[in-house]
Amino acid sequence: MLYIFYTKTEFGCVTMEIDEFFEKNVKQNMYQDIECMMCHGLNFSVATLLAAYIEIVGAVYQEQIGNTRNLECYYNSMLITMGYGSVITEFQNKYGNNLTPYIVIRCGLIHQYNTKKDANIHSEYDDCKIGIYFNEDLLTICNRKYFEDFKTAVDKIIKCMNEDMEKKNRMNDRFKRNNIDMSSGPYPILA
Numbered sequence: 651m652l653y654i655f656y657t658k659t660e661f662g663c664v665t666m667e668i669d670e671f672f673e674k675n676v677k678q679n680m681y682q683d684i685e686c687m688m689c690h691g692l693n694f695s696v697a698t699l700l701a702a703y704i705e706i707v708g709a710v711y712q713e714q715i716g717n718t719r720n721l722e723c724y725y726n727s728m729l730i731t732m733g734y735g736s737v738i739t740e741f742q743n744k745y746g747n748n749l750t751p752y753i754v755i756r757c758g759l760i761h762q763y764n765t766k767k768d769a770n771i772h773s774e775y776d777d778c779k780i781g782i783y784f785n786e787d788l789l790t791i792c793n794r795k796y797f798e799d800f801k802t803a804v805d806k807i808i809k810c811m812n813e814d815m816e817k818k819n820r821m822n823d824r825f826k827r828n829n830i831d832m833s834s835g836p837y838p839i840l841a
Contacts, residue, residue, distance in 0.1 A: 668710070668821045672808055676707065684797050688773045694763060696793045697771045700800060701756040704728040707800075711807050713817070713824050722752040731803040737782045744784070751782065754789070765789060 680703050687696045708728030709715050726738060729751060741751050749766065758766040765771075769789040781796025782789070811818045 666825055668811065668818060668825055671710065671825065672804065676703075676804055681801065684793075688793060688797070691773065693771045693773050693793060694759065696773060697755070697791050697796070698759040698763065700793070700796055701725075701759050704732075704800065705756060707804060707807065710821065710825075711811075713820055715824055722750065725752045725756055726750075728800075728803060731806060732781075732799040733803075734780065734782060734799070737780065740784065755782070755791070765791075 680699075683699060684696055684703075687699070705721055705725045705728070706715075708724035708726070708731075709717065709721070711731070712724050712727055714720070714724060729735070729738060734751075737751055741749065741754065745754075754766045758764055767789050769791060770785070771791045771793065773793040775794060776792060778790070778792040778795045781792050781794075781799050783792075784790065811821065
């Protein structure tokens with residue numbers, strides 16, 4: 651279970667700063683969940699959580715936390731931040747616009763606990779240069795590299811956010827509005 655830590659405000663509602671989100675929710679909770687699952691060989695679980703986390707962090711970075719109107723855009727923006735723009739292009743070349751990484755990987759894993767195309771999902775140490783690739787026609791997800799690239803992208807986002815105080819302030823404002831709107835009282839929310 652993912653625990654989201656909130657701070658009480660003087661009004662009894664809960665709120666969270668963006669720095670707290672990245673430190674506690676992403677770097678502690680998300681990273682720990684993935685590392686623990688990889689140690690136990692839970693390959694599909696790792697790939698599923700990474701797909702969800704990519705979408706969540708992508709939405710935060712696009713200043714759209716809580717907005718569910720364009721989830722594929724948030725997912726893709728994070729893939730691009732991870733250096734996976736070529737993966738999006740490769741999917742388009744292979745399948746057209748109907749079967750994107752979002753649909754094949756994220757939606758397949760989250761809604762059906764399986765990718766929508768045959769895939770090899772593993773957490774082995776190998777020499778893969780990118781976490782999602784095609785080995786001939788077989789979709790391959792190398793969780794260790796996928797996770798490593800996710801962490802590198804998170805660090806890039808934090809650096810960018812800390813260098814652009816206007817963006818950071820907008821993100822904090824969005825977080826505060828979203829968390830207060832979602833809160834039901836003075837108790838922590840479990841996700």
